[in-house]
Amino acid sequence: MAHLRESSEKALKLLRTLPRVQIGNLRPNPNSKQNDKRGRAQHGGDKHGAGNKGSGQRQNFMRLGYETGNQPFYLRFPYEPYYKGHHMRRQYPPISMLQLQVLIDTDRIDASQPIDIATLCNSGLLSLKPAEMQYGFQLTDDGLDNFKAKINIEVQHASEAVIAAVERNGGVIRTAYYDPRSLHILANPKKWFAKGIPIPQRMLPPQDAAEYYTDAKNRGYLANPEEISKDRLVLAQKYGYVLPRIEDDADYEMLTAAKNARQLFHGLEPGWLINLVDKTIVKLKTT
């Protein structure tokens, strides 16, 4: 027994010096891997797994969808273009009113300033991809009853209930169109300023969007302001709330701040060049 104990101790001693069994020093089980070489000799070069007769033996892999002479499934029915032009349609990623209220409660958004795409993207929690046909945000009505903030917000799409919920709290909502290039700038303004290119002009909406953005019911930015103020009263009566008077509000200036139809940023004109390093603005000389 002595020699057995001696050898087991010896084995344990050896084992202690060896590395642990782990994924890095394992090898596959013998014969668990298929050989990727194809035999060519008398016994290896038989059928190579391709079978004995016909199409299979010749390894004739038919094209996808081909049904050996039948009318293929993909051609059997007439074409119905449900999704015609889907890759060209404008998308508006949703933000719910609850999400917006959380952003305001956790101070990710400053509600004492006008809110636009740049504010939402700068919160770090929302992002916009203009290259993937995203044309801005739509405000959806989830958590509408818990929305209590007084804001001046500019989104790209909003339903009637959402407009009512914002205006009930004494806020202002506006829907506005931005062309893809402007959206690209608004999604990350700091990066744009670092490029050293003057702020471009914002384009007007395309023909199929013009109707939406000139309608006072949608609070479109191209709508007649008088019609909008009239429609605010109509909506207040429809939803049964007293419309707070913006004229008497302490934040009158913030609530009425609006961009020009050609303007990208609040307070900054197109054509200006922002220098973040020297903290200067290059403007056109007025004579």
Add this chain to the structure above:
Amino acid sequence: MLRHFVRSLHTQPARLSSFRSSQPVQPLEAYPEVEVVHNPPEWKYVERLLPPSTVPEPVAKPTYPSGWQPQRANGDNSSGYFVARTKNHMVPVYLHTRFRGQRRLTVVRRVQGDIWALERDLRSIVEQARNGKLCATRVNELSGQIYIHGDYVDLLREHLKSKGF
């Protein structure tokens, strides 16, 4: 000629442009005169467009209409455990879905202290919601995570918030 016409039709000249079609640099006189404004009054609008470099600390408010609330409990409370908030000041309760939503796991992360006591508490809460039916849980003591079978994210998040976490 036609190419120029087509380009003028496009509302987005930047999309189809390349270095070949861009205008070469003109003599300086061809450009409009500009002035560099130091300390411009509009700089406050630029500052508003710069994102904060860190996640801001939420300022205390009288009410939180969204249902979010700041953390009230300290690390050394009587229950013996602590659930830290995430960097975005949220309660770390998540839903993991596997197999196309067929398996749903509720994950509570960032647990410090007596993780087994928290697991017992959460399990009793879930079993109460399931009318006394048993609930399978798994504890990863090392990483401070508790896995609970089923979707109880809202329930457990509200429970943790009510305890001040």
